[in-house]
Amino acid sequence: MQTFTIRNNLSVTIREAEEKDAEGILSFVRLIFASTDQVLTTPEEFTITLEQERTWVRSYSETPTSLILVAEADSKIIGLLDFACKTKKKMSHTGEFGVSVHPDYQCNGIGRRLIETLLQWASLKAEIEKVFLNVYETNPRAIALYSKLGFTEECKQVRAIKQPKGDYADMIQMSRFLR
Numbered sequence: 001m002q003t004f005t006i007r008n009n010l011s012v013t014i015r016e017a018e019e020k021d022a023e024g025i026l027s028f029v030r031l032i033f034a035s036t037d038q039v040l041t042t043p044e045e046f047t048i049t050l051e052q053e054r055t056w057v058r059s060y061s062e063t064p065t066s067l068i069l070v071a072e073a074d075s076k077i078i079g080l081l082d083f084a085c086k087t088k089k090k091m092s093h094t095g096e097f098g099v100s101v102h103p104d105y106q107c108n109g110i111g112r113r114l115i116e117t118l119l120q121w122a123s124l125k126a127e128i129e130k131v132f133l134n135v136y137e138t139n140p141r142a143i144a145l146y147s148k149l150g151f152t153e154e155c156k157q158v159r160a161i162k163q164p165k166g167d168y169a170d171m172i173q174m175s176r177f178l179r
């Protein structure tokens, strides 16, 4: 767990998610899905119930190579990162993460802290060798942040994304080796 201050002296805590966070996480992800087109899930596709969300949080906390981090301010979840290793044995040395920060709190270093915390945690797990993510080429802020944290582009799925208005985006896979 770590706490730091951002603008207006607001205290932000980064910690591992617990089952009791399920409701806060649900509200947060609904807001993210409704506020950006740079994520895969559309709001209408997101039908997860509170019970399913609790199960999801529990399954991550019970898996040694999975992690959910929340960023919290004023008892509200304002950032989320989830990481899981591939389940197939031959790919289980690799894991993917997704990260998002509440629109009102972006560009305050919260995304950076969440990813740095993941990398510190993962570097202590000998079985995790490679961390990767997928990002739309239309997301310069996210790509810049990942690059600054040592992730490099390794492949691109051309026109993998078709936005509701009909425009396409390539999906870029970026990765960083830990060992």
Ligand SMILES: CC(C)(COP(=O)(O)OP(=O)(O)OC[C@H]1O[C@@H](n2cnc3c(N)ncnc32)[C@H](O)[C@@H]1OP(=O)(O)O)[C@@H](O)C(=O)NCCC(=O)NCCS
Pocket: 032, 036, 038, 039, 099, 100, 101, 102, 105, 106, 107, 108, 109, 110, 111, 112, 113, 134, 135, 136, 139, 140, 141, 142, 144, 145, 148
């Ligand atoms: C991408 C996201 C997680 C980043 O989190 P954040 O808390 O806003 O990011 P940070 O403040 O830690 O860092 C942003 C960095 O990008 C830089 N940046 C901001 N806008 C930029 C732009 N248009 N082009 C290049 N760099 C940019 C900032 O200067 C900052 O760099 P610094 O760490 O050297 O100061 C957040 O913006 C978000 O949730 N976006 C919507 C959902 C999303 O896109 N998720 C990622 C899907 S792959």
